[in-house]
Amino acid sequence: MEKVKVGIIGTGTISGIYLEAPKKFSILDIVAVADIDKERAREKAAEYQVEKVYTVEEMLADPEIEMIINLTIPKAHMQVTMDALEAGKHVFVEKPLTIEVEEGRKVLELAEKKGLRVGCAPDTFLGGSLQTCRKLIDDGWIGQPVAATGFMLGAGPEGWHPNPDFYYQKGGGPMFDMGPYYITAMIHLLGPIKRVTGSVQISFPERTVTRAEDYGRKIPVETPTHVTGILDFESGAVGTLITSFDVKGGTSLPCMEIYGTLGTLSVPDPNNFGGTITIRRAGKNQFTEVPLAYGYSENSRGVGAADMAHAIRSGRPHRASGHLALQVLETMHAIHESSQAGKHMEIQHACERPASFPVGFSQDRQDLFDK
The missing domain is CATH 3.30.360.10 (Dihydrodipicolinate Reductase; domain 2)
Incomplete structure (x- = not known):
């Protein structure tokens, strides 16, 4: 299956495990990194042998890059994701999807309008x-x-x-x-x-x-x-x-x-x-x-992004979806709002129960991503 070329925006502490992801998931090809701290981005690129160090604007303008992994701080999640979608890129974002529920709805509405995918951690x-x-x-x-x-x-x-x-x-x-x-x-x-x-x-x-x-x-x-x-x-x-x-x-x-x-x-x-x-x-x-019936029992952050990359190629739904992440975000807000209002809160945003993997799914059986 043709690799999906990926750019990572945000090279803080969590970026290391994502930059290791191509060793575990053959469909991912990380070709560029970007960070507001360009020196930090250069250091990460050198450490993980990533070819290009970009500004965010340069990354979003690169037609080779199909998918962005957004590892910025939470309050920047919405704007970076929206900019990437406007540039025609699929986006996988670290948790939370956005800070506010309405922001998350806008992200998913834009993705649907553009025919693009949004995925979100956690993928544990x-x-x-x-x-x-x-x-x-x-x-x-x-x-x-x-x-x-x-x-x-x-x-x-x-x-x-x-x-x-x-x-x-x-x-x-x-x-x-x-x-x-x-x-x-x-x-x-x-x-x-x-x-x-x-x-x-x-x-x-x-x-x-x-x-x-x-x-x-x-x-x-x-x-x-x-x-x-x-x-x-x-x-x-x-x-x-x-x-x-x-x-x-x-x-x-x-x-x-x-x-x-x-x-x-x-x-x-x-x-x-x-x-x-x-x-x-x-x-x-x-x-x-x-006993475990599946692999990926070690730290495998990036499996959600890899699953989304496979889904892009095969046309099926991806598992760590933006809709799942938005229901999670709404649920957390609603728990706090319920306490303040003194009443039950109905969850408005629907999502599907994610599909499970076939038994035996592991690094040696990546063909099972799409089964």
């Missing part, structure tokens, strides 16, 4: 662990799913992150930071969401940095730091998702569990591509481990 649901979980559910190992729980509970980033302030500003918080992994995984496993209810709070009005280099500095908190959402799925299942920066003593709760009429599935951390899967069927006394 395409990794070995969550694909195996999907097959277990689809094959009936736990019966009909009736409920799910997800927990992302921690003490906050001020103890380790070099610049933690943005986590406590508008657009930050634990739900917008980690919620995309959990909600995307739940839609992948259970299908689209129809309604949410939320309860949120700011537990501490300020945070104290405990990292040695900046010890004692105070950070004012502007966004909820403990967020609980109830998710009603179109399938009838009900999910509970709690994300928090306020759990100081740790937790023994699982990352995610799916409860069915015939058993319980323990799902690994949806922020990762691999992890241990266990299942306990009705009548059994303990959970037992299930």
Whole structure:
């Protein structure tokens, strides 16, 4: 299959794993990078042997480049994606799709008008662990799913992150930071969401940095730091998702569990591509481990972009779609809005449950992208 020539805009920390993607995904050919810091772009290009270092304008004007991977900061996602679409490029963007829901709608409307594709991270649901979980559910190992729980509970980033302030500003918080992994995984496993209810709070009005280099500095908190959402799925299942920066003593709760009429599935951390899967069927006394039936269990960021590239060539829908990402974004906003308004929030943007991969999908079986 003919390679898709790709340009990357944004060469910050996350760019490294994407620049390694052609080693794992033969359809991707990264031919250029661009960044507001041109020296940083040159360094990345040299490190990963990328031929061209462009300005954004030069990249969007290059007719050879078919697809842009947008790795800019979140507040720049909309404008860079819109500019790329206007230039006739397909776009795969790091999470979130945009900051605001209405911005996301405009992106997808322009893509549809131009006949172009938009994809979006996270793509961890395409990794070995969550694909195996999907097959277990689809094959009936736990019966009909009736409920799910997800927990992302921690003490906050001020103890380790070099610049933690943005986590406590508008657009930050634990739900917008980690919620995309959990909600995307739940839609992948259970299908689209129809309604949410939320309860949120700011537990501490300020945070104290405990990292040695900046010890004692105070950070004012502007966004909820403990967020609980109830998710009603179109399938009838009900999910509970709690994300928090306020759990100081740790937790023994699982990352995610799916409860069915015939058993319980323990799902690994949806922020990762691999992890241990266990299942306990009705009548059994303990959970037992299930081996992975798919590859890409290591850090495989870029698999979503590769899947989109294959879809461009074959004409099928891609899995980590902009529509999926927009429902995830709307869900996160709606959880916060529900708490403020004191009522259920109906999810307006529809999406399809992403197609699963065939068993055996791996680096050695990339032909299965399109099966």
